[in-house]
Amino acid sequence: MRFVVFDDSRLGLLRDAAVVDVSDLVGAGETAWPPVFLLRAIADFDRLRPRLLEALRDRRGIPFERVQLRAPVVFPSKVIAAPVNYRLHIEEMRPLVKGELHAIERYGLFLKAPSSIVGPEATVELPFPERRTDHEVELGVVIGRATRDVTMADAMSHVFGYTGVMDITVRGDEDRSTRKSFDTFTPVGPVLVTADEIRDPHALRLQLWVNGERRQDGNTRDMIWNVPKLVEYASRVMTLHPGDLLSTGTPDGVGPLHPGDRVTMEVEGIGRMSVKVELRKP
């Protein structure tokens, strides 16, 4: 199944070029705080699955162009991310980093603020006109159930699905959690694909274009720590909850963004989405 979030907190399933609204089945479609409908749908997925499949088969769809897509990850308890998880990305970062640069084995994982998530066609707001702010395209893993101290052998059974992530990053000396947590710095989407539809998460092409020019073209087969290793490691630090997002790191080709840019990412098997870039208004 391919989940989308659209319009005002509505949950849908993609069927060809149409969106089937299943908000009523999961208590979505309300703007209540906190917006936990997607977390509940993920946690209850096994029970909901027959009704979702029935809706997907029987309900009339809304033409895709008539909905406003939102990020298909809503209110996760955390966004966990992998630093330098591709070898070629280490090499391109060396000139930009003072001191020694290591791979993920030395750094472990870091956190991004969930409030930095935005969806398709959002605007990434650059906070500092004078500082380099980069794009990164990554495979996002969404957790399906409570996960603590899981082993690599069991880790994949805790994965609900996959989505695309841009990990926008101000370069500099502050902690990663500061430089990557500005509002709008985590575009996510366009859809959340359940794990059964991705045959091998370690064979997905990752591409990113700026103003139509391709800047990144990698493949998840080149990760240093693969998905089960990342889930195992994260779950030894903190309990992972349904709906948590784990971003798996960027391949090489990162580069600076400028006001007026249009940035497009495509993760194989998940789809393509774009965002705009502007200076943040004071």
Ligand code: MN
């Ligand atoms: Mn990253």
